[in-house]
Amino acid sequence: MADPTIMVLVGSLRAASTNRQLAAVAAETAPAGVSLRLFDRLGELPFYNEDDDGDAVAEPVRALRSAAAEADAALVVTPEYNGSIPGVLKNAIDWLSRPFGDGALKGKPLAVIGTSMGRYGGVWGTDETRKSFGVAGPRVIEDVTLSIPGTVFEGRHPRENADVVQQVRDAVGTLVAEIG
Template identity: 70%
Template sequence: MPEIKVLALVGSLRAASINRQIAELATEAAPDGVVVTIFDGLNELPFYNEDIDNDADVPAVVTALRALAAEADAALVVTPEYNGSIPAVIKNAIDWLSRPFGDGALKGKPLAVIGGSFGQYGGVWAHDETRKSFGIAGPRVVESITLSVPFKTLNGQHPREHAEVAANVRDAVGKLAAEVN
């Protein structure tokens, strides 16, 4: 059976962010036969501009993102909530991945949104907004896969050291992989 490839996008650019740690945990805890790859270039993507989205001018980082998305069988977005909404880097990635409109690299592929935030609800608003935007952009958003971690529940631990969070991340990746046709 071929490996299931999952592209992970992290909505926080900070190297030691808890959302990055959750994404790293997803790479470590993926079930056998599932490989999770984190795309590390979101900070390099220019803001979406149709003027440069053509055969001659597309930046190399955009080409790399689209190629990884095209090769992936599914996508996992791990994001915090910034001011009650989506971090700009995630929204920008959605815009780049949605083009060409109606036929983006993630079209029809299963996508799940998880992560955490400082608020008591662990980023639920951002996760909902991210699901909505990606749903319009073309992937098949798997609404039943959710994980919103209020940072205070970690008590300063790395997510892999928190048994319940680690199990939930492993479960989310497994459920996402099961959605691949």
């Protein structure tokens, strides 16, 4: 098997997002030979509309679906917004779920991790993200349940916290082990 490729989606558009920093830690600590590729265009996707989902679908949607099709797995790194999924990520899930029953991530392993400033580190956000992706077609890896309270970082980059680095490394390792 060729070296595995993992598409990474970050549910926050903020440049200084702690979740974006977690994605960087995942890329830095991935097993040798594993390539993590951030799809950083979620903010460009139009809102999902089935009327617009055909041969002339918007270029950012084609790029998202192509990145997903080329990947062996997906890692989603997301905050919790108002107790749920950030809208930009839910929109990406909707685009990736089509064509119905045969989306670009169908059957591929997917793991969800994240951090949020709330007491529970975004548990609801990661749970809702797993649920939505589970319906959309990927094979969600339930063994990866990493929701980190943002308060553990104390204003520092997540790579400066050895426990967080190990948890992220383990999450990526679990995802890689699921690639068939």
